[in-house]
Amino acid sequence: MKVEEMVDEKVSRRGLLKGAAGTAAGIAVLASGGLSFFSKAEAKDGPTVKWPWSYKKLDPAITAEIAYNEWYRVFCGAAVISSVFGQLRDKIGEPYKSFPIDAFVFLEGGMAGWGTICGSNAGANIVSNMIIGPRIAGPECENGAVIGSNMMKWYSETPLPVYAPKDPRVKTVIVKTTSDSPLCHLSVGKWMKASGYPLGSPERRDRCARVSASVAYKLVEDLNAWKDGKYVEKAAWSPAKNFGITAQQNCTDCHGANIPAPPPGK
């Protein structure tokens, strides 16, 4: 199989293939298939924990408004979790009532300020995987990881924030930027560069609140589709299998033109 057939146009355009896969080593990795993290395992959390959790369809816009306002209380990761689980606590009760939403404040700033995974992405992954369950719990639970993974792809490729709150706390025009990455540092950094606003500004803070709202909106759209049996997407990004390393899609952002090839597979 040709390398080009295995990846979409955007990945190719970003120069990923020039390095990792455009070499004999890279092709050997690709040809070896089925690598690494996605092997079989068995869930044993029960009997206290079972999947999927009960879910009632939510209104995306209402959820986004909650996420926007919750950002100012618990920041990105916990805001996304709270926007969904808070409503389900009222509509359903357990296990949502026992889930410690506020403890996920630490997702702020890409995990305690370290700029790693954006908390909105982490929160969305937590929500989809808690409700639908882990892939090891059976085929009916695979959509939890898929929704989370595809959220990171959407987040990376979309000019954010897309959601404008009804009554924004900051009235200034908030520019939209594309992060090309699910990481806080790149998402916030590229926005600060484009907007000229510093990290501590009301504008940057409102931008991140709107990003959380944007993610919460899409998350509920996806969960509603799953609830209706209409979520049919597969994970759109499988770097372990296709490139021989866990990775984002923005190789050249850090590596420039010199993308190293991983050790060849068998």
Next chain:
Amino acid sequence: MKVEEMVDEKVSRRGLLKGAAGTAAGIAVLASGGLSFFSKAEAKDGPTVKWPWSYKKLDPAITAEIAYNEWYRVFCGAAVISSVFGQLRDKIGEPYKSFPIDAFVFLEGGMAGWGTICGSNAGANIVSNMIIGPRIAGPECENGAVIGSNMMKWYSETPLPVYAPKDPRVKTVIVKTTSDSPLCHLSVGKWMKASGYPLGSPERRDRCARVSASVAYKLVEDLNAWKDGKYVEKAAWSPAKNFGITAQQNCTDCHGANIPAPPPGK
């Protein structure tokens, strides 16, 4: 205050100051203080969720062995969570029994294979913040985020894996590498480069299982110290406050010598 007084020698040596802080803009950011993510908020998760959760001191070596073996069932993030919460389910019961450990399989491969935050780090942050609580729940809960943040620093600076299981599944010598980053992609990538083993190899898999065990060992040491009232560390890395952006410590890994300065603060 001089820039040099605000950061430790290692950060300086890595060239961070040459870019972000070694300019007028950088210094203005530093002088503005108290930026961003670490503002006040109020927890409202109760009455079903209260902090700190009951905790009984655990044996670090036993915990590490559990994490090592659990890696082969649920991978890095859930393995670290399971190694601590699994024991506390038996010793204490709730709220550990209701916490959905297996749902965190998605932390594998830096979140569904995307290579972002190493699952061992994410799992450690989840454990410390669930048990001790979020910083917004009061001063007595601040150590949850501190233990998690300092785990990422330790992980970045330590030649890993440090823990060798009693009966390793792979008998080959596993080389130790320093990631200079809390991210999966860098941690796994640098190890693959040094060892020559590909992602799908038994050696790479056992290396990651040992990394999870190493993190679990230190996590329980820290939790035991906290339980004894002897955990007195503060977060050793505060990039938002000191550099005006959420960030890791390895600026030059991606930026080379051209580290951009964030927009200046007021």
